[in-house]
Amino acid sequence: MGLLIDGKWQDRWYDTKSTGGHFKRTEAQFRNWITPDGTEFPAESDRYHLYVSYACPWAHRTLIFRALKGLTNHIDVSVVHPDMLDKGWELNPDYPGATGDRLYKKPLLSDIYVKAQHDVTTRVTVPVLWDKARKTIVSNESSEIIRMFNSAFDGLTGNTLDFWPEILRDEIEEVNARIYDTFNNGVYKSGFATSQSAYDEAVTALFDTMDWLEDRLSHRRYLMGDRLTEADWRLFPTLVRFDPVYHLHFKCNRNRLVDFPNLWAYTRELYQMPGIAQTVNFDHIVRHYHYSHESINPHRIVPINPEINWAEPHGRERMMAA
Known part of the structure; x- marks a missing residue:
């Protein structure tokens, strides 16, 4: 870039x-x-x-x-x-x-x-x-x-859906801050690190946050409870790219997304919501990262990647808000 x-x-x-x-x-x-x-x-x-x-x-x-x-x-x-x-x-x-x-x-x-x-x-x-x-x-x-x-x-x-409700803004900002620093941007800090210490620091914080998210979603349907907010939709783009790209290409490989039962089901629920799958293009995602980042993948070999069933029932309807 x-x-x-x-x-x-x-x-x-x-x-x-x-x-x-x-x-x-x-x-x-x-x-x-x-x-x-x-x-x-x-x-x-x-x-x-x-x-x-x-x-x-x-x-x-x-x-x-x-x-x-x-x-x-x-x-x-x-x-x-x-x-x-x-x-x-x-x-x-x-x-x-x-x-x-x-x-x-x-x-x-x-x-x-x-x-x-x-x-x-x-x-x-x-x-x-x-x-x-x-x-x-x-x-x-x-x-x-x-x-x-x-x-x-x-x-x-006439669409009045509000994903940044005033009553939840302080909590949303707090959650956004951690997710942005250690996860949304954390995958890049891990993948683009050019020293072992920088990588270790970033990838450790990343999986600490994934563990935290897994626990949070064990007793909440969404990050703020039973209401979808901006925080969920800021998290989703990184989650949906995790196994196809970040796990391998950015060395975020302690676990895969599919190894986190709550996070994986939650990601499928968001993906399956009306209009969302149409915003996801896995071909562009996999091609871009592996072909564009010559410093990480100098031969520009695009991997075949595992098959992931995004249509698998998510079962999150049973989840009650905290």
């Missing part, structure tokens, strides 16, 4: 030498907000466009909320090619499921960043929420995009 410096592309990976082998993620650069009555970014149908990768768990969050909140007919999508090589994410339609750039026919996602700001210095990441009216990026921070989707368009869609 490269970056733009003053609007010019640089094929440059994260510098782990300066961090003792630790992978340090950079923060998103574009942090604007859509609001129901916004003067700059109002909630309007067919005004906004998502650039996503099916492989990326952060982009996956936005596709999930787009489906859950009835926004599929209001916010259209361009899907990048699963291979991320020396030019970064490519808007190349020559792969099943990739669409190319449906707005401007640009070849690279970096072109979209430069279109928003010609001299931008930033990592070129997905998701990107684009404003077609102002021809600029609203946000490339997934955690904030899903909160916009959660409520900003309710007056337009």
Whole structure:
């Protein structure tokens, strides 16, 4: 993954030498907000466009909320090619499921960043929420995009499902913080570590959190009890990628997801909810990680992977809230 410096592309990976082998993620650069009555970014149908990768768990969050909140007919999508090589994410339609750039026919996602700001210095990441009216990026921070989707368009869609209820926000934030640091980002800190100590630290924290989640879900149907929240949908993209990718490719191999009875059943329940399976593309997921990360897999061999039955009954209906 490269970056733009003053609007010019640089094929440059994260510098782990300066961090003792630790992978340090950079923060998103574009942090604007859509609001129901916004003067700059109002909630309007067919005004906004998502650039996503099916492989990326952060982009996956936005596709999930787009489906859950009835926004599929209001916010259209361009899907990048699963291979991320020396030019970064490519808007190349020559792969099943990739669409190319449906707005401007640009070849690279970096072109979209430069279109928003010609001299931008930033990592070129997905998701990107684009404003077609102002021809600029609203946000490339997934955690904030899903909160916009959660409520900003309710007056337009009539969909009032609330995955960030005020009464649970403090607990959601606490759970999100641990899951993000040690699990969502923990798989990357394990896989991209370039020292044994950095890997040991990250992978130990990761499986401590999986053990904690397994216990929490032994007496709760969802992370907050009997109510689905943002916390569940932020966790799900990492869980659904765990056995196909992170267990092998990122050396997160103390256990598989299927070895955790509660976590595995919980993940299947979320996967089987209406509209969610359509946001998951295992071909893009497996192809992207193994083909794009030359430092981990220099020969770019894509494994066959075990067969996983995502349609297996989950049985979580019996679970009572704590």
